Amino acid sequence: MQISGANIIGYTESSSGSQTFQTFNPAENRSNETSFFEAVESEVQQALALAEKAFPIYAQKPVADRIAFLKRIVSLLLENQNMLIQHYVLESGLAFSRGETELKRTCVQIETFLKVIEAESWPIQSEETAPNGIYFQKRFAPLGPVVVFGASNFPFAYSTIGGDAASALVAGCPVIVKSHSMHAGTGYLVSKLIIQAALETGMPDGVFSNLQIKDHQLTAMLVKHPCIKAVAFTGSISGGMALVAYAQTRKDPIPIFCEMGSLNPVFLFPSAIHTKSQSIAKAFSDSITQDSGQFCTKPGLLFLIENEEANQFIEELFKEINSKPALLMLGPTIYHNFMQGSEAEEKQFANKSREISDNKSQENYGLPLIDVISLDDFKKSAIWQEEVFGPYALIIRCKTISDFQDVAKMLSGQLTATIWAEPSELEMQETLLFEIQRKVGRIIFNGVSTGVQVIDSMHHGGSFPATTDSRFTAVGKDAIYRFLKSISFQGFPKTHFDKKT
Amino acid sequence: MQISGANIIGYTESSSGSQTFQTFNPAENRSNETSFFEAVESEVQQALALAEKAFPIYAQKPVADRIAFLKRIVSLLLENQNMLIQHYVLESGLAFSRGETELKRTCVQIETFLKVIEAESWPIQSEETAPNGIYFQKRFAPLGPVVVFGASNFPFAYSTIGGDAASALVAGCPVIVKSHSMHAGTGYLVSKLIIQAALETGMPDGVFSNLQIKDHQLTAMLVKHPCIKAVAFTGSISGGMALVAYAQTRKDPIPIFCEMGSLNPVFLFPSAIHTKSQSIAKAFSDSITQDSGQFCTKPGLLFLIENEEANQFIEELFKEINSKPALLMLGPTIYHNFMQGSEAEEKQFANKSREISDNKSQENYGLPLIDVISLDDFKKSAIWQEEVFGPYALIIRCKTISDFQDVAKMLSGQLTATIWAEPSELEMQETLLFEIQRKVGRIIFNGVSTGVQVIDSMHHGGSFPATTDSRFTAVGKDAIYRFLKSISFQGFPKTHFDKKT
Missing domain, CATH: 3.40.605.10 (Aldehyde Dehydrogenase; Chain A, domain 1)
Known part of the structure; x- marks a missing residue:
């Protein structure tokens, strides 16, 4: 034709x-x-x-x-x-x-x-x-x-x-x-x-x-x-x-x-890290890099509780991410927005998973990146809540589970939120779950937000600005x-x- | 208490x-x-x-x-x-x-x-x-x-x-x-x-x-x-x-x-006048005066086709309306708005069913009124499409059924519209029915729009500005x-x- x-x-x-x-x-x-x-x-x-x-x-x-x-x-x-x-x-x-x-x-x-x-x-x-x-x-x-x-x-x-x-x-x-x-x-x-x-x-x-x-x-x-x-x-x-x-x-x-669009926050409970650190690291890095991370449901924020196992999880995640090649993006504008978003000056205190220099290898190819910051830093600047469209995610180190509730209250509307935890823990998280429900259109338990199923029970929506x-x-x-x-x-x-x- | x-x-x-x-x-x-x-x-x-x-x-x-x-x-x-x-x-x-x-x-x-x-x-x-x-x-x-x-x-x-x-x-x-x-x-x-x-x-x-x-x-x-x-x-x-x-x-x-609010137009077919002029006149005048006409679903416009029977219908309607006393309204503001709306200067060429002088009998009591104008006059001024809250309705003399279709296209959104006709006529009025459906939330066939039933199949709504x-x-x-x-x-x-x- x-x-x-x-x-x-x-x-x-x-x-x-x-x-x-x-x-x-x-x-x-x-x-x-x-x-x-x-x-x-x-x-x-x-x-x-x-x-x-x-x-x-x-x-x-x-x-x-x-x-x-x-x-x-x-x-x-x-x-x-x-x-x-x-x-x-x-x-x-x-x-x-x-x-x-x-x-x-x-x-x-x-x-x-x-x-x-x-x-x-x-x-x-x-x-x-x-x-x-x-x-x-x-x-x-x-x-x-x-x-x-x-x-x-x-x-x-x-x-x-x-x-x-x-x-x-x-x-x-x-x-x-x-x-x-x-x-x-x-x-x-x-x-x-x-x-x-x-x-x-x-x-x-x-x-x-x-x-x-x-x-x-x-x-x-x-x-x-x-x-x-x-x-x-x-x-x-x-x-x-x-x-x-x-x-x-x-x-x-x-x-x-x-x-x-949406940041699709993930709340990772210590129990989940304890029992399946490696499989979550793989699922998460696959999810943020799938089709170069160019999904509205890409998980862009991952909240976890600081401890030794969390540090190991982050290392595993870095390993997973570093095993991914630079990824072809939809076009120059999206590529440049990605570069700008993931390399913004305010982000200098982040610990990126890769050297930025690697990321300039080829036009339109975005290198998967992960930043890690503290909850205090996260709260300091609204820039961390701006969507970076592409293979990028931000890990936020929290101190306690109640930080998760505070974060959920603070976040703006999202298409999805994800919880990784033991089913028994879920029962004790009514406040967290309720705050999340106010914000999102879909809540994923022990899974990833990408891969939207075209089924009757799907709700692809969420509160403003999602x-x-x-x-x-x-x-x-x-x-x-x-x-x-x-x-x-x-x-x-x-x-x-x-x-x- | x-x-x-x-x-x-x-x-x-x-x-x-x-x-x-x-x-x-x-x-x-x-x-x-x-x-x-x-x-x-x-x-x-x-x-x-x-x-x-x-x-x-x-x-x-x-x-x-x-x-x-x-x-x-x-x-x-x-x-x-x-x-x-x-x-x-x-x-x-x-x-x-x-x-x-x-x-x-x-x-x-x-x-x-x-x-x-x-x-x-x-x-x-x-x-x-x-x-x-x-x-x-x-x-x-x-x-x-x-x-x-x-x-x-x-x-x-x-x-x-x-x-x-x-x-x-x-x-x-x-x-x-x-x-x-x-x-x-x-x-x-x-x-x-x-x-x-x-x-x-x-x-x-x-x-x-x-x-x-x-x-x-x-x-x-x-x-x-x-x-x-x-x-x-x-x-x-x-x-x-x-x-x-x-x-x-x-x-x-x-x-x-x-x-x-809404004008709730009524389309009165010649066949309906032919077969049940008197009962429609009664139903219509009861409907516009029920609780002093202070309903959002009060029929405020009645379109009919000019002919001898239509003239007799109007006479019957006058008789019905004139048999109603002045009606107590919700309060002075609503009463004065009613007086202003029903007596607006632009309406001087209307044939009111009662002498206006009667209408000043008692504070807060509104006298039921009906105006009759031609479709040409109706089209000349937007004032006829302003809701008069209270016991008032406007009859518009049309020439042909196709005038009904033109009117339906011209009207703004309404809560309801009503058709009085033979069921067999309904089948031939697809255009009229479709134009009405674009505008309203409820269509009444051979009945009145007042008296909203609280049932699952009720739709109390309609297009803007209803x-x-x-x-x-x-x-x-x-x-x-x-x-x-x-x-x-x-x-x-x-x-x-x-x-x-």
Whole structure:
């Protein structure tokens, strides 16, 4: 498939603008060839107008048609997976095998959402005859057109047809994707397959658009437009909060779902070190270096209690980390942010696990690093609570278990927290557990936070600033409820609902 | 029970301030005797600090204890109902019988919420073993302290222990009520019973506070405070949007649930007029005058198609309305707003059903009024889409059924819309129905929108500006989910959850 570099506005390709950009191959440290056209205002307006026009048609399609559309997307993704993953690798530096896993996961995710609307009762929430004899039916209905901002680190699973876009489409909402500029080619290819599926299954023009935008004013235009009824974003805190600020100038409040990263603290109890020091060191170092540590669920903070066994654990962790090579990162910006974050001047009193000089071996390759500081030092500067995206973690030496509780109270919102301990210890840690529950969306016991399972019982969310709304998840079937509202039908004849739409 | 007029801050009464106010008896057109103390800043801070301190204790109480607390509130409300309703009447002008109905409804509502947490599985959302063999459990957890702003027109059901406060308490969130100044005495009495129930059932100090606030800066302080994790409000658009603006200055976004009124349009098809003109006229005029039309679900707009039968229907409606006496309203401000709204100068070209002069018979008594205008006139001024709170409705003469579709597209968000038609006609009105669904939370077929049933299938909400979040309801068991978030527990031993909290 040729990549024209155009914006995809419903069924039409459009390249009205004069500004172009290229994506970057981090492995070869050079730009990829294709030029992508930045969208201009008229193109953004056109995508918005089409989405608004498509909404009533798409929302009223029989559910079976919507299912066919999404299933066709899945089959096209799988049919074209080699081609897609080749581009994915060129634009992300991620391994082909990771691309395979991620694409499979993306498809599973779509199928998980489809199960919600495939249910016999869909879209009925409940029905009953009220005490006054009147028949009520409460039903789900889509909110309206949704804007999706994908993440750099998941070109498939959190981007063009990732969890946000897919759940919105399954809910019955047209989607406008603001394409991630780092994988614009992959985004273009996936978008073309979505459009092919839409055409083949008779979906309305405008059910999906993919815009290449770098101008913040055009981003704001998308978020502020009256026809847009929800926004989903995965990325940085500054990026997410910019969208929240745009939305605050709207006349009508709309939900803005931002997933903005996390430090994913780990609380390591002495008992766990005592019984399985080595396996935890291995699990932790594997977790922080998996895919170059470029996961929002990478454990970035590890709290432990100072003692001889803890010192040995740290040595083992250093050994594990030092056995890892420098790791290819998603691109130069992310690589430089990683270097800056892990080498910040304020961090001079940290004991890094490796000599910094080693870390300059090759452009875009980040060397896994671990800092060790005291709890007192940790409390002295907010810099330690800034996420370092990449293979970096900070160990904090605490004095007592009650320090863990204090830390949990002090931490800001997180996607996850992890506890390594004996089950019997867990029972005595009610305060710690409660403080953690106030902050996080998922608590892991004796395991690692990376490797988010796409299952119903997953909650991928957490308190601010991990997300902007801790009540909702971005992974698992419940993600679809972000884009649905409820309507009660009072006194309608039951037969009115026979035609399932 | 004596009314001291103090603020109730957890278990303590407090009247540090020097500003006082009185409530008003609209039937006797004079102030009630008791003086109520406006809260000062230190009292607001004290209530906030107590709520924050109470949260971990309250949230971790065994669910059975929380149920006992809420059940005791119900029994105390019922034991004291005569005393409560007497004050209610003095401060609202509503009938004693209406007070009885409303108090009963308030109790039923609490019991409905309790059913959610009484369920065997509570607070488990789902549990499963992931493909990798790890056990997951997804559970509900309370958001944190909640601030509730009650409505003038429901001193029981939407105020001190109304749907918002009760659902937050059932969810496990401490509540600070900003007492409605029009029924401060009723609010005080209900609060004292809540405190009694809290003491008797061993709830922590600060689980509930009731503050008398008139100063906007203190209101802002409540909404902006970091410990507050949600706000619920029932009242005017300007009031609700002020809270939204306060919340926008917070560091962390929190959900602000505002229910801000509605015009509740009615679409009356020629067939319905043809077959049941008289009964619709009666139902409609009863609905707009019920409790002096002081319901957020009062039908304020009635669209019909001009023809001979429609003219006869209007005559019948006039006859019905003219048979109603002037109706006592909640208080002077609401009465004057009603007079102003129904007599606005721009409305001079309307054909009112009664001579305006009749309407000045008695202070606080509003005479039921109906205006009739053409669709063209309706479109000319936004004034016709301003809610007139009280026994007032506007009839709009349309030319064709397709005018109904145009109107539905033009209307802003509403709590409800009503269709009077033959069931067979409904099938041909897909466009009208879809446009209505975009706007409203409930659609009534051949019935009236007033008389909100407290049942699971009720959705009391709607698109902006009816509410700030169309996905949630303020009535029925689902209202509790406004104050709950989800947490996934990964790899925890199942036995960890045996103790039900």
